[in-house]
Amino acid sequence: MLLPADSGFEGPFPDLTRRLRLGVIGAGRIAKTQAQAARLTDRWELVAGVLSSDAGKSSARAAEWRLPEERCYGSVPEMLAGEAAREDGIDAVIIASPNDQHFAAASACLAANMDLLCEKPLTNKLDEAEQLEKTASDNGQVFGVCYVMSCFAMIRQAREIVQSGGIGRINQIHVEFMQDWMTPEDAGEAAHIKWRLDPKISGPTSCTGDIATHAAHLASFVSGLKMTGLRADMHICGAPKQLEDTVFMTTAYEQDVPGTLMATRLAPGNRGGLRLRIFGSEGGVEWDLEHSEYLKWARFGEPDRILSRGQGHGIAPPVERLVRTGRGFPEGLIEAWANLYTEFALAIAARRDGRQIPDGWLALPLVADGADGVRFIEAAVRSHNRGGVWETL
């Protein structure tokens, strides 16, 4: 039993009776951020990893990651086998390796009945994504996908407002992700960047699959509406490269709601420029990752309202549960990741104990969201290749 028998999920989050053990696949910047977040939650111990297929590198990284060398494996199957053989083996896996490795790694985890979390884009091909979705569903495994932006407290609050009618009937959805790090001509040549521009590894897109997909997920997550169609123009605005660095779309969502979506890595002055705006018949919500602690909620005919992470002042109970530091004492991206890891832990515990998680407790993005992301990417590619025609998802 991972969950205390009588918890009833009291408290900010239910107390699991022990820390879950995590294995990491990948050793890049994102993997490190996730490890920090997992530790922050106090619900996880990072105990094993596939840090490199090269034995020398793996060994060096073991020290860097403070992992015992014997639990730093050369491949995913080795890790799954090695850990399965231990009494204190891992409870779950995080896949944070480049895009082209997601499918094989996730398939192996599913086959090993291992709960997992996978970076986006879920896969580079839709049929792979659908296969993962089906398998996970058949097995009942917990399969989270790292749409971490949906784990900011103020995004959760926006979702509560929008889905409880706080802006009336939705009539427009705008979302964008504007960054600037690829501005220098040689930005694409850095080792940790290069693969993102190589179709063999990154898949059919670069900017679209890397950041536009965050924007698309956020739009649906907050609005509660699936994207149904899009028109996409991809551009290489900066130095020549194999894949797009910029994409502009017009979009449609369920209930015939129109919108726009764009993403670029060439917008100097923008770094974490993920911005969401949803307008409705009575009001609107606006959020900006660079000022993630604040949410603008306008109701027509009233003063604009600024909500901030913290308790009181109309913050919904499921969002209050996410609070670590008091209102006005900022949390940030690592805390959003920690929210994701807390929900991941809770989902695993509930599955193991065969218990039902009460409504409103989990909003963790799952494999189905990951598959939707791949559908979005593929539709964008089709639209662009056909000259910007309308494509349905």
Added chain:
Amino acid sequence: MLLPADSGFEGPFPDLTRRLRLGVIGAGRIAKTQAQAARLTDRWELVAGVLSSDAGKSSARAAEWRLPEERCYGSVPEMLAGEAAREDGIDAVIIASPNDQHFAAASACLAANMDLLCEKPLTNKLDEAEQLEKTASDNGQVFGVCYVMSCFAMIRQAREIVQSGGIGRINQIHVEFMQDWMTPEDAGEAAHIKWRLDPKISGPTSCTGDIATHAAHLASFVSGLKMTGLRADMHICGAPKQLEDTVFMTTAYEQDVPGTLMATRLAPGNRGGLRLRIFGSEGGVEWDLEHSEYLKWARFGEPDRILSRGQGHGIAPPVERLVRTGRGFPEGLIEAWANLYTEFALAIAARRDGRQIPDGWLALPLVADGADGVRFIEAAVRSHNRGGVWETL
């Protein structure tokens, strides 16, 4: 001689030797704002008008506008004739009546060799706009068009930065105009609004010709690049109506620069949400009408810079000339209109005196910009009607 013989345009703006006399066509809110701005400049006296074709209304409005009744005419031709017969007759006309009246009024002014300023959209049909453009050009008349947003000091500064290479090679242009006043279901029924939704008066579009055209002008004005193509989707997001209240576009400019443009009157929380962002190979500029005194100028690899209206700190000389109040003591929309009226007065004076205006002194939008605006509107209509296909301008 209107200009002092030896002025050489010294000083913040050349001193004209007498105030110019203005006749107004229209009596709505915009006409009133323009009258305030004209007075503010001290270069204009409002002395005559066509305030209504109804004699009773005209008389009442004469009092309200503090105009002598005998100079409040029942029609444009009457005003032009009446004023021509006076020694102290008007020097110029401002056309601020509904869209469908622009062409006839402007044509009459041109025929009477009267300098004029006309609200946007210039006309409801392109051939009319082109005819006005040709006549004004043949006659050498001053024919300004009210793209007033280009007259904010910080927009002028953005133009100086962008066109002098301050952001490198332009690679993206994004512009939007987001308002919320049409959010209530019955917003379109107010008397002063109704005509904006009537195709007979407003022309083929409502939101596009009213506000998206401001955004399009601003994009070209600051970037120095003409729009060459677009894809448009028009929407009625709010209550049913005959014309669109919302429009989303992807755009292209000279030198193959891609962009986006959108406009809506249904974005609660946005009132003067005219926002311009131009990104280039070395930096970017961002401006928002609601915070019109500030300009963000980012250069990659440096701290973001915030410039504000006022002297010093790198403000270009043509922009310093626009300053009325010190840095940090806000100016606003009426002052932007006043900048337009000052330039209009200067252009008239230069024409009358047969003098050349030095480079960099005038950036007043002219009839050619107005015609470009009508081309933009018609291309948007064509694109939308054909399902969002690409249309060249």
Added chain:
Amino acid sequence: MLLPADSGFEGPFPDLTRRLRLGVIGAGRIAKTQAQAARLTDRWELVAGVLSSDAGKSSARAAEWRLPEERCYGSVPEMLAGEAAREDGIDAVIIASPNDQHFAAASACLAANMDLLCEKPLTNKLDEAEQLEKTASDNGQVFGVCYVMSCFAMIRQAREIVQSGGIGRINQIHVEFMQDWMTPEDAGEAAHIKWRLDPKISGPTSCTGDIATHAAHLASFVSGLKMTGLRADMHICGAPKQLEDTVFMTTAYEQDVPGTLMATRLAPGNRGGLRLRIFGSEGGVEWDLEHSEYLKWARFGEPDRILSRGQGHGIAPPVERLVRTGRGFPEGLIEAWANLYTEFALAIAARRDGRQIPDGWLALPLVADGADGVRFIEAAVRSHNRGGVWETL
């Protein structure tokens, strides 16, 4: 009769039946800004002035100001006499000359039964201020004082909120005016600045009487509470000079409300940094001149509210009357001055017609406020000279 007989003050502001005629004393930057604002209102004509005591200068300035030379006088008494002799003589005077000239000029106007508006500080000595206050009161003359910051729409809204209980019982008042223009070592040497640092002209203080007094007036204007005591430390933070460039105070207001007040011209990055914060038992209001269109209104336990100039969304009727351009289309300092000039015109018209102005229509700062300002300055000087001891006002 200046007011229409049946107006009942309908409309945004009552229509006066003719423009009032204004004479200006002084020709500096502030005088020019006021002239622009007066014209903007369409309730005033600037027709006469004392632009210089030097005949040559006066003549040159007459042209610059577009005033007939014969109405540009060499002294205040000459203007008052000359204009009194004309049928179309001036209705009122604005005193915008250096501080040391205010008393004589104002006294002469009062003696001539001329309504007037005077720059702050009202006088350089309290007994002079009190004498002016008494005379104006005895005569029933309109004697406004240029505390223009109180004429911003959002300051009026703050006042409505605070004085109608919108923040509960007031318990703290903080106000500051931070500028940076005196940062350069030689800033004090510019001709138009020099007098501000000369005790013979500027009076016993420089920064205190020039800008801290704005802050003090604003605090009382919005809170409805008079300042009752203060402790002041004056500093010369920049280049050596005869008078202070910086002042820090702790303050007290009626009902034992404590507060702070500070002002400096040496705060790089601050230009129009006049900021007001009032906190109470249920909420608070905050305003910043550099973002004058916005007002933050917090109520404890609710989202913060952002109000903006314009109609609807809870703006009080007396504030809606001040609106010229729509919400989100910025107004600025000149419009605040225009609000002051409109109220000045209205007060004069009401006096001439012997009519009562309805409650809530006028909030024009008057001579009594000017005298309070001099009391504030003198108390600050006393406190500073005694080493920062508490002084009552």
Added chain:
Amino acid sequence: MLLPADSGFEGPFPDLTRRLRLGVIGAGRIAKTQAQAARLTDRWELVAGVLSSDAGKSSARAAEWRLPEERCYGSVPEMLAGEAAREDGIDAVIIASPNDQHFAAASACLAANMDLLCEKPLTNKLDEAEQLEKTASDNGQVFGVCYVMSCFAMIRQAREIVQSGGIGRINQIHVEFMQDWMTPEDAGEAAHIKWRLDPKISGPTSCTGDIATHAAHLASFVSGLKMTGLRADMHICGAPKQLEDTVFMTTAYEQDVPGTLMATRLAPGNRGGLRLRIFGSEGGVEWDLEHSEYLKWARFGEPDRILSRGQGHGIAPPVERLVRTGRGFPEGLIEAWANLYTEFALAIAARRDGRQIPDGWLALPLVADGADGVRFIEAAVRSHNRGGVWETL
């Protein structure tokens, strides 16, 4: 050896060869935040604690904190003894119990040669603080004090700018800490608040020792100037209570730099309103905890500059070392705490290994800063009690 022999402190931070073991004294909100931050760094394991002197509570909290019951002690001496007896005993202690317990706990740690971190205020009496300072200095122990606000990356950047001459000669220092949580009349009655208003526990002040002391430390930390004098007025602005909820000061720093400092818990609309402004002869810096990722740096005569946490764009190397997530992807308070815990770990490791830490690597607030904080509090009390007279520190 805790530090790798050849590290030379390469990398973002030197890799310690093992995690340090931490014991916690106190179990409140701050203790929990610190535990999260310690875990985040991956340099610490929380292994023991004094969570309550009540055995039952201690046991319950052991589970909540995931600590083995046998390492949850009933008192500080018991923990120090118990852990000293273990091979895997704690390396350091964090004291996060109420103010009145700091001295005894810290004294016991010093006596046990245990490195420690203590919450502010260091003690409730100055002689106690000085005794701790002397003992720690004699022993060479690492004794950090929790002025965590100095550990935000942008505060470190402000310090680099100011202390390298980036604003010229400092001439004003303003700092404030404005909160609103004590606004409700009954706010002081909550269990976790009550002690903060009880002089027996909280010491001679409440608001001053709790939050004004953060402001005072920050001012000196960034400016490099010690506070030399102050004038203080303490107020009870809200419900009656034994200790002040609000304090206003004028201050002086070394080199005769004047300033202001204020703090309150009754400023609705302010939560984490810790704001620092330092102005100098060439420029200024401004920072606000609620927007902790941004730093405004103005240089007179240039556009204002906005710096943000992250690499490049002029961020100083010691500040770049603090970066966890990319520019624009927010970090927050827990990351600031983690910076403090990383520096604490590094200081301990260097001490144990007998190695010198290179200049610029550590800015951890130490016991001397804690003693300065107590001097500040006592001077404020003296000043207030004598009616706001000037007190030197």
